[in-house]
Amino acid sequence: MKLRGTIGALLGAVALLAVCAAPARAGVPFNCVQAATLTLSCTGGFTASATETFRFTLMGGITLGTTDCVPVFCTNTAAPVVVECNVTCNPFAPVTNPNCDDVLSAMVTQIGNCIDANLTGNFQWIPVSGAPGSILIQSQIPFYCCVCWETTTGPSACGSGFGIPIGNCPVYNLCDGIDGNEANDIVDFVSGIGIECLDAVCPPSATPTPTETAVPPTETPTESATETSTDTVTETPTETPIPPTETVTETPTDTVTETATPTSTEPPFVCVQAGNLVFECAGEISPNALPVTVRIAQGVSSATQCGPTVCNETPFFECTLDLAALADPNPGDQTPFSCDDALNSIVSQVLDCISMQSGGSLVASTAGQPLGTIYIQGETPFHCCLCTNEVPGISCSTPFAWPLDFCPLYNLGDGIPGNEETDFSGFTNGIGVSCVDALCPEPTATPTETETSFTATPTETGVVPTFTPTETSPGATPTPGCDSGLYLLLSNGQIERIGHPVVIDINGISPPFPIQDYAKDMERATADDSVSSPTHDLVVLDGAGVAYFVENPGDNIMQDIDSLIPVGGMFPSGRAVDLEMSASSEGFWVLADYGGIYRSGDTKNMGDPSLVPNTDNLGIGADIGFGSFRAGSLPNPGGASLRAVALAVIDVAPADNRADGYIVIDSQGGHYQINPDGSFVAPGTYSGAPANDPAKLLEPDPAQGGYVWPFFPGLDIARDIELFPGTSEGAVVFDGWGGIHPIPVNDPTNGVFYTRNEDPMNPGSLITTVGMRYIVAGFDDPDTAEDESDDTQYGIDAFSIFVDFEFSAGCADGFYTLDKNGVVNVFGAARNMPDELLPAWPLNDHTLDQNAVDIELFAFDETEAGETGF
Secondary structure (H helix, E strand, O other): OOOHHHHHHHHHHOOOOOOOOOOOOOOOOOOOOOEEEEEEEEEEEOOOOOEEEEEEEEEEEEOOOOOOOEEEEOOOOOOEEEEEEEEOOOOOOOOOOOHHHHHHHHHHHHHHHHHHOOOOOOEEEEOOOOOOEEEEEEEEEOOOOOOOOOOOOOEEEEEHHHEOOOOOOOOEEEOOOOOOOOOOHHHHHHOOOEEEEEEEOOOOOOOHHHHHHOOOOOOOOOOOOOOOOHHHHHOOOOOOOEEEEOOOOOOOOOOOOOOOOOOOOOOOOOOOOOEEEEEEEEOOOOOOOOOEEEEEEEEEOOOOOOOOOOOOOOEEEEEEEOOHHHHHOOOOOOOOOOOOHHHHHHHHHHHHHHHHOOOOOEEEOOOOOOOOOOEEEOOOOOOEEEOOOEEEEEEOOOOOOOOOOOOOOEEOOOOOOOOOOOOOOOOOOOEEEEEEEEEOOOOOOOHHHHHHHOOOOOOOOOOOOOOOOOOOOOOOOOOOOOOOEEEEEOOOOOOEEEEEEEOOOOOOOOOOOOOOOOOOEEEEEEOOOOOOOOEEEEEEEEEOEEEEEEHHHHHOOOEEEEHOOOOOOOOOOOOOEEEEEOOOEEEEEEEOOOEEEEEOOOOOOOOOEOOOOOOOHHHOOOOOOHHHOOOOOOOOOOOOOOOEEEEEEEEEOOOOOOOOOOEEEOOOOOOEEOEEEOOOOOOOOOOOOOOOHHHHHHOHHHOOOOOOOOOOOOOOEEEEEEEEEOOOEEEEEEEEOOEEEEEEOOOOOOOHHHOOEEEEOOOOOOOOOOOOOOOOOOOOOOOOOOOOOOOOOOOOOOOOOOEEEEEOOOOOEEEEEEEOOOOOOOOOEEOOOOOOOOOOOOOOOOOOOOOEEEEEEEEOOEEEEOOOOO
């Protein structure tokens, strides 16, 4: 959300100065997943007789589906959890023009008391030091803020059910007793008060005190030392990121910018019926236009012809559109009425209605649709209808409405009663509405917004954060010799040996592949093809899901050819994305970008299907766009797609080459915890798992011992997940900007804790003052015209540069990252020197082709005879 005027500047200065918190509920840990700074400002102008109020509302459990400054639902029937605060405009009446600071303090107190009175306990607040009108609101669930007021008869009147989303735009000139002068621009702020609610960062949680309870406290990802934020950015993005030099110095900060809530474990959405709800515009809307209500009701329409039809079945959603509010307020000025603006506003309101009312029974998207068209999918049959007082016989006070799926209706909202048409040739002005049958997608529908309702993520400002060294002593001493070297996979199938790992004949398979972007992943394996004892080898995955042993093709594992992933025409020239080998190297799992998990070899019983059942029904895939879920600051689609990107297979205690559970990560960071039979893990399944047990990664409910996971709403930025080697007790999610997100995020006893750049033996002390690269920028494709890194056109997330994260093979506290340019950065004890990011081995430059895909590490004792590790 953009900061506006001096109020925005004030927020930037004081947002992190919170000094005291509202009392927490005894015995209940508070897990902040979203926060916002509510700020009230004042210019005076209160009258002695002022009695009006305004209502501040927290809509909890949902996120707002629009970034526009338009009325949205703001009632206790539109969200699972609602906190409504009626605020008295002049709490000191009959005093005229009381002191502004006193007024703001009184209003903040009213709102704070209101939040404290909410029995769900989902909200807390903290006053912002030095700003009498500001508080930091924290929530355990997604939410948005809205305001309605009583001094108006328009769409923002509290009785209308709508309000202004003050996270999208502020409201000024409230409480001055003047009806209709409310404004959204600070330059028009002349009297009364102003109010806005901007995204903020959840404050750090206190380290939980150990207790005897069997359920560990809920972790909150608020202090990850290896994650950075835009507050520390000191450089300007360039079109082509330059590989880091040894002089780059970075020190993590505590200002983490992403939080998370558990991924939904509800059954996947299955589309039964689909349709396109189409709004069209043929000219100006009249200021005298009457409201129009669009409804999607359950069941099949009883209509047999155009005309009023009973439409009083239970609605999935009902959305009243105030068309008069879309009319040109100044017909004679130089900014004429815009049909595009009107359609965007209508579509935005309808998407909000669907999101808030349908309860997940409908999924709506505008991705790939013409302007004004909403593609709607339903789990059960539905039909569309419309009511309005503009057309005789379909008043909304009656059970009758217009059957939109049987025939359209045009010339609505033009101020001319009786000229409505059902034939497009008679469409001359105003708005037209129709509902046209459409096909359900294959495989299934996209996830509902409840699976993508989370808080803000790193923004696109900056390149390399420069960190300030501290006086803390390093928590670990680098010990050169952890790893002897690595093998690097390129997207055309070529493999490069870097350093001094054991020699593997990298010419043993047929690549380079004929398709450039076709090699997808590489894993280490052992082979016993015609040799006396097992030997080191590599296995490469191609876009069709075929896995090749590099040096020993005789060890290739039989695959179910009929179930392989189809190739051709799909992004990105294939559908396979990730490979996981079994412990024996006699089997493997392949992840497709639509979520399908395929098994081969000893990872399944004879006769079992190759596909893990139901995993192809996650509702994601190469052809699925973000639609209304796309981050508002980035282009849509902008090269982005919602798809599976990484797979983790839990197989421990002891490893038997069979999955105890799966974790699929999608490009938005959503995680899917899946049982071996393909069903979703039910909340509480692993509630009794002991600390650091791998099963805790499969528990979906943080309230029952599960972890909190990172999530990047609206962004195509998640890239990899890696389990902690050996024990699988924790994991790291890696993003395309270089962000490193340990799971769990704040347990010093877990093996992944050090990836925060904190010493597990002394939490809070940095391991090194030179962190890892974090580049929030796109990059340029040398094979096309320049400026692919222009985020206003392409999106810096979909065109991000980091691709792979790997733990050290020889050290328990080191890891490596890889970017598309072939740059490998090193952390912890695996470093050659404490302050050097690059390994000691020479790297090949792939800046011109940007086709580096994956690396595999070899420990110091896994080196070629006669060579040394460094």
